[in-house]
Structures are given as structure tokens and as C-alpha cells.
Amino acid sequence: MPHPLEIILGARSVAFVGASNNPMTMGTIQMLNTLKSHYRGPVIPVHPKEATVLGQKAYPSLRDLPEPVDLAVLVVPTRVVLDVVQDAIARGIQHLVITTAGFRETGTEGRALEAELLHLAAEGGVRFVGPNCIGVLNAESGLNTTFFPYRHASGPLGLASQSGTYVTQVIDLLSRWGIGLSRAVSVGNAANIDLADCLDYFADDEETRAVSLYVEGVRDGRRFMQAAARCTARKPVVALYVGGTEAGARSGASHTGALAGPDALYDGLFRQAGIIRARTVADLYQWGWALATQPVPRGGRVAILTHSGGPATSMADAACRAGLDLRPFPESLSERIRALIPQTGSAENPVDLTFNMDPRLLNQTLPELILACEQIDGLLMHGLQGSSFFQGMKDFAGELVPIEVEQLTSYTSHMAKPLFDMAERTGKPIVMSSFYDRSDNVVRALQDHRVPVFDTPEHAVRAMAALVRYGRHRQQRALET
Amino acid sequence: MPHPLEIILGARSVAFVGASNNPMTMGTIQMLNTLKSHYRGPVIPVHPKEATVLGQKAYPSLRDLPEPVDLAVLVVPTRVVLDVVQDAIARGIQHLVITTAGFRETGTEGRALEAELLHLAAEGGVRFVGPNCIGVLNAESGLNTTFFPYRHASGPLGLASQSGTYVTQVIDLLSRWGIGLSRAVSVGNAANIDLADCLDYFADDEETRAVSLYVEGVRDGRRFMQAAARCTARKPVVALYVGGTEAGARSGASHTGALAGPDALYDGLFRQAGIIRARTVADLYQWGWALATQPVPRGGRVAILTHSGGPATSMADAACRAGLDLRPFPESLSERIRALIPQTGSAENPVDLTFNMDPRLLNQTLPELILACEQIDGLLMHGLQGSSFFQGMKDFAGELVPIEVEQLTSYTSHMAKPLFDMAERTGKPIVMSSFYDRSDNVVRALQDHRVPVFDTPEHAVRAMAALVRYGRHRQQRALET
Numbered sequence: 023m024p025h026p027l028e029i030i031l032g033a034r035s036v037a038f039v040g041a042s043n044n045p046m047t048m049g050t051i052q053m054l055n056t057l058k059s060h061y062r063g064p065v066i067p068v069h070p071k072e073a074t075v076l077g078q079k080a081y082p083s084l085r086d087l088p089e090p091v092d093l094a095v096l097v098v099p100t101r102v103v104l105d106v107v108q109d110a111i112a113r114g115i116q117h118l119v120i121t122t123a124g125f126r127e128t129g130t131e132g133r134a135l136e137a138e139l140l141h142l143a144a145e146g147g148v149r150f151v152g153p154n155c156i157g158v159l160n161a162e163s164g165l166n167t168t169f170f171p172y173r174h175a176s177g178p179l180g181l182a183s184q185s186g187t188y189v190t191q192v193i194d195l196l197s198r199w200g201i202g203l204s205r206a207v208s209v210g211n212a213a214n215i216d217l218a219d220c221l222d223y224f225a226d227d228e229e230t231r232a233v234s235l236y237v238e239g240v241r242d243g244r245r246f247m248q249a250a251a252r253c254t255a256r257k258p259v260v261a262l263y264v265g266g267t268e269a270g271a272r273s274g275a276s277h278t279g280a281l282a283g284p285d286a287l288y289d290g291l292f293r294q295a296g297i298i299r300a301r302t303v304a305d306l307y308q309w310g311w312a313l314a315t316q317p318v319p320r321g322g323r324v325a326i327l328t329h330s331g332g333p334a335t336s337m338a339d340a341a342c343r344a345g346l347d348l349r350p351f352p353e354s355l356s357e358r359i360r361a362l363i364p365q366t367g368s369a370e371n372p373v374d375l376t377f378n379m380d381p382r383l384l385n386q387t388l389p390e391l392i393l394a395c396e397q398i399d400g401l402l403m404h405g406l407q408g409s410s411f412f413q414g415m416k417d418f419a420g421e422l423v424p425i426e427v428e429q430l431t432s433y434t435s436h437m438a439k440p441l442f443d444m445a446e447r448t449g450k451p452i453v454m455s456s457f458y459d460r461s462d463n464v465v466r467a468l469q470d471h472r473v474p475v476f477d478t479p480e481h482a483v484r485a486m487a488a489l490v491r492y493g494r495h496r497q498q499r500a501l502e503t
Numbered sequence: 504m505p506h507p508l509e510i511i512l513g514a515r516s517v518a519f520v521g522a523s524n525n526p527m528t529m530g531t532i533q534m535l536n537t538l539k540s541h542y543r544g545p546v547i548p549v550h551p552k553e554a555t556v557l558g559q560k561a562y563p564s565l566r567d568l569p570e571p572v573d574l575a576v577l578v579v580p581t582r583v584v585l586d587v588v589q590d591a592i593a594r595g596i597q598h599l600v601i602t603t604a605g606f607r608e609t610g611t612e613g614r615a616l617e618a619e620l621l622h623l624a625a626e627g628g629v630r631f632v633g634p635n636c637i638g639v640l641n642a643e644s645g646l647n648t649t650f651f652p653y654r655h656a657s658g659p660l661g662l663a664s665q666s667g668t669y670v671t672q673v674i675d676l677l678s679r680w681g682i683g684l685s686r687a688v689s690v691g692n693a694a695n696i697d698l699a700d701c702l703d704y705f706a707d708d709e710e711t712r713a714v715s716l717y718v719e720g721v722r723d724g725r726r727f728m729q730a731a732a733r734c735t736a737r738k739p740v741v742a743l744y745v746g747g748t749e750a751g752a753r754s755g756a757s758h759t760g761a762l763a764g765p766d767a768l769y770d771g772l773f774r775q776a777g778i779i780r781a782r783t784v785a786d787l788y789q790w791g792w793a794l795a796t797q798p799v800p801r802g803g804r805v806a807i808l809t810h811s812g813g814p815a816t817s818m819a820d821a822a823c824r825a826g827l828d829l830r831p832f833p834e835s836l837s838e839r840i841r842a843l844i845p846q847t848g849s850a851e852n853p854v855d856l857t858f859n860m861d862p863r864l865l866n867q868t869l870p871e872l873i874l875a876c877e878q879i880d881g882l883l884m885h886g887l888q889g890s891s892f893f894q895g896m897k898d899f900a901g902e903l904v905p906i907e908v909e910q911l912t913s914y915t916s917h918m919a920k921p922l923f924d925m926a927e928r929t930g931k932p933i934v935m936s937s938f939y940d941r942s943d944n945v946v947r948a949l950q951d952h953r954v955p956v957f958d959t960p961e962h963a964v965r966a967m968a969a970l971v972r973y974g975r976h977r978q979q980r981a982l983e984t
């Protein structure tokens with residue numbers, strides 16, 4: 023029997039109950055985001071009065087659909103949710119996303135309603151995501167029941183979250199950070215399908231190479247542990263748990279009705295399951311992205327390569343704090359580097375190339391030289407950039423700067439190519455930072471080829487440390503079995 | 504006698520020795536950045552052969568200038584630096600920025616050369632920034648000897664750094680983060696003008712309301728302490744010190760020849776001087792920006808206001824970790840909030856407004872209500888946004904979304920206005936985060952009115968904690984005197 027999330031995320035047809043022709047309502051926006059994406063199946067509105075919704079033939083009830091759909095999405099008032107679920111069951115629809123809020127998270131009455139919902143679902147053989155959630159996203163198929171259009175490239179990072187915001191409102195942020203999702207699930211109150219189910223599903227999902235989890239509280243610790251251990255044996259899992267402080271627990275309880283527990287408890291839970299614990303929202307996605315795209319390092323011996331001393335020193339300091347091993351290079355390697363860089367540069371670890379106009383050094387020669395060294399397990403870089411600097415000069419002082427920006431753009435894009443597959447070729451992870459964003463052609467090209475480029479040196483270092491931690495977990499596990 | 508940095512940053516005329524008509528060289532780019540800004544004084548190139556450089560009449564040597572300039576910027580080969588300094592002295596020019604590298608940071612020979620330079624300067628009554636630096640920026644006057652054009656609005660944050668990168672390559676990042684600089688100094692090797700001089704200068708600079716310092720190592724601890732204590736008595740100072748780890752110290756030594764010391768030593772030094780210690784590059788600028796723009800809180804009792812539970816819980820958790828006091832609201836306040844928000848929201852602290860279409864609640868009514876409470880010292884917010892969501896929908900599904908985006912833009916811009924001066928009116932700091940960037944009209948408007956809006960909930964919380972720390976330092980100081 024396929025996993026219920028496999029059916030939900032793989033749905034070949036979807037109905038939206040609660041979409042209308044008013045673009046200012048949640049249900050309409052959710053339907054639009056699937057309808058206008060590259061989703062290929064039928065997208066069917068259910069509306070009590072309208073004949074068409076968003077140009078699609080509408081049906082007054084799920085009972086009236088000519089055929090059952092793989093998935094029905096409910097965005098209806100709380101009081102009618104149970105009726106609509108009965109409609110679904112009557113029409114043979116067994117997989118739902120229930121966006122509607124007003125259940126366990128609101129107190130005694132809501133709790134009773136959620137119990138009724140669960141009972142009804144169990145009787146009808148229904149599995150559902152929610153209630154009080156934003157739903158699901160399959161960036162590959164274009165199925166998107168969230169509030170935000172997903173317009174950038176899909177990628178190998180899976181996402182499951184007890185907060186809808188961390189699945190939807192972040193989509194713009196993730197596109198700016200160059201992070202591509204495979205699938206995402208906002209579990210909401212997780213009355214039926216919960217984080218453990220998501221882990222079970224992601225463990226087997228071939229498009230997903232790492233998983234990011236946002237956790238406010240886990241109800242069934244044992245089930246969660248089993249699913250997590252199974253998943254982390256196959257792919258890395260990063261989790262952000264925010265219920266460990268008094269205020270975090272209070273906030274989470276009113277949000278999804280999650281039962282938070284002491285921080286140390288979750289720390290132990292995660293460690294035992296091989297889950298890497300993130301501390302911030304940036305960690306959650308950036309570590310997930312590094313883990314989804316980079317090879318697992320054999321150890322923590324990293325090299326740092328930049329063309330400016332400040333970021334080199336920041337990276338070195340942050341690397342030490344993060345427990346990475348930044349020992350000086352073997353003299354033979356330093357010697358070879360010294361022969362290539364200006365006298366004012368540094369050939370130790372970090373390598374500081376200083377001001378230099380030959381991009382091949384920073385983009386190819388030095389990274390290859392460093393990663394060929396057996397005593398280096400991974401490479402941190404800062405400062406790669408393309409044409410944006412000269413584009414900026416051109417915009418700023420065009421008449422005095424006789425530069426062909428187009429030529430430089432194509433030149434610099436070309437120069438970034440050796441890095442596209444360098445991690446794969448060498449089997450060693452590369453993580454970068456840049457003070458430029460995707461408006462720079464080289465940053466964009468690197469990100470689009472799944473080389474992580476983050477916004478600050480410390481973010482790159484922290485992501486590398488997460489890779490090393492996962493590598494240790496894997497080795498530990500190999501020793502135990 | 505005016506402070507040498509007052510003359511350098513206030514220079515009414517500047518010569519660039521080493522600028523040419525080749526836009527690919529450092530000196531040319533430095534000159535361009537002042538020439539093409541709104542700088543009003545003469546910008547004079549010095550070049551051994553060219554008659555004009557970048558359209559300006561050039562002189563073969565500083566000795567040939569018709570009048571002395573307030574400031575000469577040297578971007579010449581290391582071996583000729585001393586000669587050019589002699590030219591400057593001969594022409595009565597006493598303030599220099601020496602960009603050229605190849606001094607103390609390169610070893611014994613460079614150290615000797617730097618000593619000679621110092622000796623020559625002392626004899627000639629010359630004060631200089633550098634060598635091995637990117638120079639100075641006065642965002643107000645348009646003087647900019649750095650490598651990057653400064654094109655966004657100036658602001659109240661001063662910056663002094665032992666890394667040129669953290670003064671120049673970050674300019675694009677700072678503009679994206681909505682952070683405006685007053686003046687910036689890249690001290691390089693700090694052979695003559697050092698971080699202590701910068702602190703002295705910033706203490707008296709009226710345009711600067713907070714100072715961010717990037718420190719790789721301080722040579723004269725006592726002078727630094729005195730200058731820092733004087734500065735922090737007037738305005739907040741944030742410092743990022745990265746020389747405390749073995750690798751950080753090694754990297755710093757090769758970078759600026761800085762003498763790093765144990766982390767605990769600097770920790771104590773900073774604490775004693777009332778400097779707030781940052782841990783990351785993001786901290787350095789974001790804390791500085793919050794401190795430069797927001798009132799000093801009387802205590803650490805903060806409120807959190809959002810319209811989504813995930814960021815509310817993340818902020819709550821991060822606030823507890825950062826030592827902020829997130830106690831529940833007095834019942835009277837919660838009651839008033841409860842009456843205003845949907846049933847699915849939360850009226851405790853954090854306030855989670857949940858899904859709501861009335862921007863006035865989040866932008867005015869609730870912030871004012873909360874900040875009017877005597878038991879609240881500051882406000883953290885997440886989730887304000889303007890037209891970008893609907894602009895996105897329009898781009899994505901224009902023919903199905905009959906929304907007048909222009910109308911929404913003007914409406915939402917209008918709605919953000921109450922927040923522009925709310926911190927000033929209430930005397931309490933407001934720090935925000937948003938997953939949108941400046942392409943959103945409300946985020947942009949808030950940032951342009953100096954309301955800090957950072958990229959993640961934790962960054963906002965950390966900046967608020969820095970404000971509270973500075974407030975405590977000020978109270979401590981008041982008790983002592």
C-alpha cells in the first residue's frame with residue numbers, strides 16, 4: 023500500500039473546496055497556485071453557488087464530482103469541515119488537506135471537534151494533513167496548496183513543518199537564497215498525518231536528499247524516533263525545535279496545540295535519532311540545503327579559500343568555534359599555493375588570495391589543488407563574484423568605464439563552471455558565502471548548480487559544520503552495525 | 504586642533520595618486536567612486552604620464568598641485584610609497600589614505616618599511632589611514648576612497664574595521680539590509696590612525712549614533728580602552744573580534760599583522776569598556792543599525808507581535824535564549840487584544856494575529872496598545888508586508904487576479920506610516936523581521952524610515968537583546984557615577 027503522503031503529494035487530480043472568484047481569500051489563492059503552476063492534472067473547484075471558479079467548472083459539493091479526485095483541499099469555515107469530510111467519504115475521496123483552523127489549538131471545544139474529525143476519518147478510511155495547516159507542495163509536479171506561488175527551480179530538499187509560515191511565507195526567501203525544495207508538508211495540528219509520517223515518506227522519496235523539520239512539539243516520541251532513525255540512516259535530517267523555553271512552549275501551544283518538552287529532552291531525542299539540531303530559521307534551510315547538495319565529508323579538516331582577509335579571519339574564527347579542524351596545510355601544499363598567489367597573500371590555511379584579477383585561480387586552480395590534498399575533507403570559500411561589480415560601475419559611471427559588461431558576464435559565467443561539479447568529482451563538500459546575491463551572475467550560476475552560496479561567512483561555516491556532524495553520525499552508525 | 508579623521512573624512516579636496524584611465528585598476532575605481540558621487544570638492548588625479556585621468560586634469564606629482572589638498576589617497580606600488588609621502592609633505596599635504604599593501608603584514612622586510620613610513624610621517628607632521636587598507640567613506644559628503652560605489656541613503660551608523668572587505672564589499676549587502684552608514688574607516692595595518700582614533704572621532708561625530716567595529720587585534724589596549732569608554736558613554740559601540748581562536752589569530756596575523764589575544768581577554772576588555780560584543784558579521788551591522796536607530800530600552804521586558812505562529816514561536820524561543828524577559832501580558836492588556844483579533848489568534852505574549860486582512864491592526868492598533876503598557880520595554884514584530892504578495896500573484900496569474908496592484912501599493916505604503924515614528928513617540932525600540940526584502944514596498948518604506956527590518960526572526964531578537972544590553976550598561980554607568 024502506498025504511503026498516504028505519496029498519494030497526497032503525487033495526486034494526479036485535486037479539488038479545492040472553498041475556492042471562489044474572490045482573489046483575496048485563502049482558498050482562491052491556494053487553488054491559483056496549483057492551477058497556474060505547471061501542474062498537469064485537473065484542478066477542480068467546489069463552490070456552493072458559482073458555476074465556474076477561476077475559469078474552471080465548479081461543483082456544488084464533493085458528492086457531485088463526476089469522478090473521485092486523488093486529493094481534496096478544504097478551506098471552509100470550521101463548522102462545516104465535518105460535513106465536507108463526509109461528502110469526501112461519500113464520493114470515495116480518501117486523501118485530504120484540511121487548511122481550516124479552529125481545532126485543538128483553540129481550547130476545549132476545538133479539541134472535541136478535532137476528536138470527532140479523527141473518528142470520522144478513521145471510519146471512512148481517510149488520511150489527511152492538518153487541520154490548521156497550509157498544506158502541501160510538490161515543487162516537481164506543480165501541486166501547491168500553499169499560499170505562495172513556487173516559481174524557482176525544484177531541488178533535493180524536503181521540508182516538513184508544524185508552522186505553515188515555514189513552508190509558504192519563506193518561499194520567496196528560499197528563492198533568494200537559491201534553495202530548491204522537492205516536497206513540503208505543513209502538518210498544522212498533525213491530527214492524522216504527523217511529522218513521523220513525513221519522515222517515513224521522505225525516507226523513501228527519491229527526489230529528496232535531505233529533510234528539514236520545524237518542530238514545536240512531538241506527541242508520540244517513540245513513533246517519531248523510529249521514523250527519524252529510519253530516515254537518518256538513508257539521508258540527513260535537520261530539525262529546528264523551538265518549544266524548549268518557557269515562552270517558546272507557551273507560544274507553540276497556542277499555535278498548533280503542540281506539547282512541548284524540555285530542551286534537553288529534545289536534544290537527546292534528536293541526538294539518538296541522528297537528527298542534526300538547528301538553532302535558527304537560517305540554519306534550518308541552509309544546513310538542509312548543504313546536506314541535500316553536498317557529499318558527506320570523511321572528517322572535519324576544512325580549508326578556507328578567499329581573496330579577502332576579513333572573511334578569511336571570520337571564517338577561521340567561526341570554524342574553530344564550530345569545532346571544525348582548521349590545521350595549517352602540509353608545507354608541500356602551502357608551497358605550491360605560494361607560487362601561485364601574490365606576495366601579499368597568505369598560503370597557509372586560510373588561503374587569502376588578496377586582490378587578483380585572474381578568476382581561474384579562485385574558481386579552479388586553487389580549489390582543485392586544495393581538495394586534492396588527502397588531509398582536507400571540505401572547502402569553505404568566500405568572495406566569488408561575476409559581472410555585478412562591473413555592472414555596478416557601469417551603471418554608476420558608464421561614460422567613464424569603457425567595459426563590455428556582456429562580455430564580462432559571459433566570461434565570468436564560463437569561469438564558474440569548474441566549480442559546478444567539483445564537489446561531486448572530488449567527493450568533498452564545498453560551501454561558500456558571498457556578500458552579493460543572485461543579481462550577480464556567478465552567484466546565481468553556482469546556486470543554480472546546487473553549490474551552496476550563503477549570505478555571510480558564518481552561515482557557510484555553520485552549514486559545513488552540519489555536514490561534518492552528519493558525517494560523524496554516519497561513521498558512528500557504521501561502527502555500531 | 505581638529506581630529507585628523509575629521510579632516511580626512513571632511514576633506515574638501517582630494518587627490519588620487521595612482522588613478523589612471525584603466526578602469527580595471529584599484530586606484531581608478533577608488534577615484535571614480537568619489538568623482539561620480541555627490542562629492543562637491545575637487546577630485547584631482549596624480550599620474551606620471553597622463554594629461555587627464557577620467558576627464559580630470561592630471562598632475563605628474565603631488566608636488567605639482569597648484570594648491571595643497573585636504574587629503575591625498577595613495578594607490579601606488581609599495582616601493583614608491585615613501586617617495587610619494589615625501590611629495591605630499593613637500594606640498595604641505597598632511598593627511599593621507601595609504602591603500603597600498605606590502606608592509607607589516609608581509610613579514611620582516613615589510614615591518615621595516617612600515618617603521619620607515621611612520622618615521623617619515625612623524626617628521627612631516629602627517630597623519631594617515633593605512634597602509635594596506637581600502638580607505639574611508641563619508642556617505643554624507645560623497646567622499647569615497649573605497650572600491651565600491653555607495654548609492655543608498657546615508658544613515659547614523661559609523662563603521663571602523665581592520666578589514667577593508669567589511670567596509671567595501673559589504674556595501675551592497677548593507678543596502679539590501681536597509682542599513683545606512685554615516686562614515687566608515689578601513690584602518691588596514693593601523694600604523695598611524697588606529698581603531699582608538701576612530702572611536703575618539705566617532706564619539707564626537709554628530710551624524711554617528713552608533714559604531715560598529717571589526718577587530719582582529721588591538722596593540723595598545725589601554726589607549727583603546729580609554730577611547731572606547733569615552734565613546735560608549737555617548738553612543739553604543741558593537742565589536743566583532745575574531746582573533747580569539749587559534750586559526751582566527753593565525754589568519755588575522757597574515758591579514759593585517761594584528762596581534763590577537765585570547766578570547767577571554769577581549770571579552771573582558773569589551774565588557775569593561777561597555778562595548779557590546781557581536782559574534783557574526785550579521786550581528787555587527789544589524790546590532791549597530793538597531794542601536795543607531797532605536798531608543799534605548801529601560802529594561803528587557805519585550806513583546807512579540809506577528810500574524811503567524813511559527814515566527815512567533817521562533818522569536819519567543821530565541822528571546823528566552825537571549826535573556827530577554829517575555830513574561831505573559833497583564834490580563835487587562837490581553838483582554839483588550841483578544842477583543843481585536845480573530846478567535847484563532849493568541850492574545851498572550853507573543854500575540855499571534857493569525858490570518859487577517861486589516862493591516863491597521865498589525866501596523867498601528869496593536870503596536871500602540873502594546874507599547875502603551877508600562878510593563879513592556881520594547882516590541883519585536885514579524886510579518887509586515889505590502890503589495891509584493893499581490894504583485895507576485897498578479898505576475899503569476901494576472902488574468903485571474905483582478906487586483907489593482909498600484910492601488911494596493913499606495914494603500915499599504917500609507918498603512919506603514921504609523922510605524923515610522925512610533926519608536927520615537929513611545930520611547931521604546933521596535934525591531935522587526937520579514938521574509939520579504941526591499942522589493943516589498945512596506946519593508947522598503949520601514950527600512951527607509953530607519954525601522955530595522957531583518958531577514959530572520961532570530962536576527963531581530965538578537966538585535967533587540969543588544970539594545971537591552973546597552974540599556975543595562977547605561978544604567979550601570981549611571982549608578983556608578
